[in-house]
Amino acid sequence: MEDIKLMKGNEAIAHAAIRCGADGYFGYPITPQSEVMETLMDEAPWKTTGMVVLQAESEVAAINMVYGGAACGKKVMTSSSSPGISLKQEGISYIAGAELPCLIVNVMRGGPGLGTIQPSQADYFQTVKGGGHGDYRLITLSPASVQEMADFVELGFELAFKYNNPSMILADGIIGQMMEKVVLPDFKPRRTDDETRKQCPWGTMGKVEGEQRHIITSLALEADVMEATNNRLQAKYKKIEEAEVRFEEINCDDADYIFVAFGSGARICASAMEAARAEGIKIGVLRPITLWPFPTKEIARLAKKVKGFMVVEFSAGQMVEDVRLAVNGAVPVEFHGRMGGNVPSSEEIITKFKEKFSIK
Amino acid sequence: MKKEIIIAGFGGQGVLSMGKILAYAGLLENKEVTWMPAYGPEQRGGTANVTVILSDQKISSPMLKFFDIAIVLNQPSMDKFENSVKPGGILIYDSNGMTRKPARKDISVYCTNATDKASEMGAQKTFNMFVLGGLLKIDPMVSIDKVMLGLKKSLPERHHKLLPANEEAMKIGMEIIQKEN
Numbered sequence: 001m002e003d004i005k006l007m008k009g010n011e012a013i014a015h016a017a018i019r020c021g022a023d024g025y026f027g028y029p030i031t032p033q034s035e036v037m038e039t040l041m042d043e044a045p046w047k048t049t050g051m052v053v054l055q056a057e058s059e060v061a062a063i064n065m066v067y068g069g070a071a072c073g074k075k076v077m078t079s080s081s082s083p084g085i086s087l088k089q090e091g092i093s094y095i096a097g098a099e100l101p102c103l104i105v106n107v108m109r110g111g112p113g114l115g116t117i118q119p120s121q122a123d124y125f126q127t128v129k130g131g132g133h134g135d136y137r138l139i140t141l142s143p144a145s146v147q148e149m150a151d152f153v154e155l156g157f158e159l160a161f162k163y164n165n166p167s168m169i170l171a172d173g174i175i176g177q178m179m180e181k182v183v184l185p186d187f188k189p190r191r192t193d194d195e196t197r198k199q200c201p202w203g204t205m206g207k208v209e210g211e212q213r214h215i216i217t218s219l220a221l222e223a224d225v226m227e228a229t230n231n232r233l234q235a236k237y238k239k240i241e242e243a244e245v246r247f248e249e250i251n252c253d254d255a256d257y258i259f260v261a262f263g264s265g266a267r268i269c270a271s272a273m274e275a276a277r278a279e280g281i282k283i284g285v286l287r288p289i290t291l292w293p294f295p296t297k298e299i300a301r302l303a304k305k306v307k308g309f310m311v312v313e314f315s316a317g318q319m320v321e322d323v324r325l326a327v328n329g330a331v332p333v334e335f336h337g338r339m340g341g342n343v344p345s346s347e348e349i350i351t352k353f354k355e356k357f358s359i360k
Numbered sequence: 361m362k363k364e365i366i367i368a369g370f371g372g373q374g375v376l377s378m379g380k381i382l383a384y385a386g387l388l389e390n391k392e393v394t395w396m397p398a399y400g401p402e403q404r405g406g407t408a409n410v411t412v413i414l415s416d417q418k419i420s421s422p423m424l425k426f427f428d429i430a431i432v433l434n435q436p437s438m439d440k441f442e443n444s445v446k447p448g449g450i451l452i453y454d455s456n457g458m459t460r461k462p463a464r465k466d467i468s469v470y471c472t473n474a475t476d477k478a479s480e481m482g483a484q485k486t487f488n489m490f491v492l493g494g495l496l497k498i499d500p501m502v503s504i505d506k507v508m509l510g511l512k513k514s515l516p517e518r519h520h521k522l523l524p525a526n527e528e529a530m531k532i533g534m535e536i537i538q539k540e541n
Binding site for chain 2 (some may be wrong): 004006031032116117118173174177178179180181264267268270271274341343345346347348
């Protein structure tokens, strides 16, 4: 039998990081994700795999340690929650500009400001529309279960190294704090120095005899050089948009209406869908797994055959803008959200849905 | 089979760990399980609660408004969750410190004197196991064997000497629970 464990989403992140052969974690504690570093400290992987776990003096320091580690081709990560992720934005922009792979985990809490420690999804814009400065994109994975928290660590690193781009796991407080069954990935050894050099020939691991020095920077004062960098980034983002869209559909085939939601919001929508189907209302759930690249094409395809969409988020309505762009006016796109750490119930979602679409 | 349960009380009563033991036993019975604590200001203000779902099928929402079973271990928890029990559902309360009895007539109400019994036996630390025993008497959703196995697996070895006391507490909990309505 597979080894099934019961653990929190945050704990699953930590175990998966060690098991996928990560080289380093740099963080600073903040609720609701402090268990990530606490679990890593308990597991003490520096004694086994050699993975570094370091509590930095601040979020800004942690993301710049990630920048440094990534520049050496190392498999490095950080995690935080909303206000801490805001602090990391400068570093994230630099890492994206320097085209380095790394993994950033955001277990979102209610904002703005210090806000509340309770669950939220209000960092969608920050994550997929920028956050830091400049024309960059983060590959963004949105887990809806503890199992996906574990699985997306490896997937996030894999995509980051495939495209030399930072990946983000964008979870909400529910997924971080909830315990569920999880099968952890198998142990994979950390890469040797030779393997790291081979995978990341651009890395600053010491000058090699007969080769030019490797320079990692996001600075290019000449506009033509900087534009060339941007063109290269945009070409890469286009490739990612073509190849890496991921989503889950539940009962969308025969649906008249579709709920679009991510993370634990999609789980609550699935409960609402089950109750509505028991009443004979054919609803499906579309759950974007990658928030960037966004499943625009799939939503456009569904817009040709359904009567309407309802987007549910733990925010004032952020992803709904991307759904509206995809639907492009073909059918109505309604929205229901809760803010400030509150979460909509499945009963509330059905009531709002019936109101908005005038269904008795 | 699907059981949606809320356990609520003061911090220190073992509310979260009771939920965890139940979830672990569910896992050992090959059920799908979720354990979702209130980790917000409740936790810091003295009251704690956890939602546990055990199911034969994949669990959609881990956050619920209504429950099959509510276990309330202080007055604020009874005030908050009595009306969240589904009609025909079950409410279990500990009599200690309660200023009123539950008012609902459309649900089954059970009372346990777990606090009093535990302190009489000098076994306050296993209070939550008295309550869990009561729950499993009313609704044997998981077996005692699996609860004990789960407890053994989740407790560090240095605490394994406490296992018999926990099992004893559960058995007494089964005896002292009484149906009121």
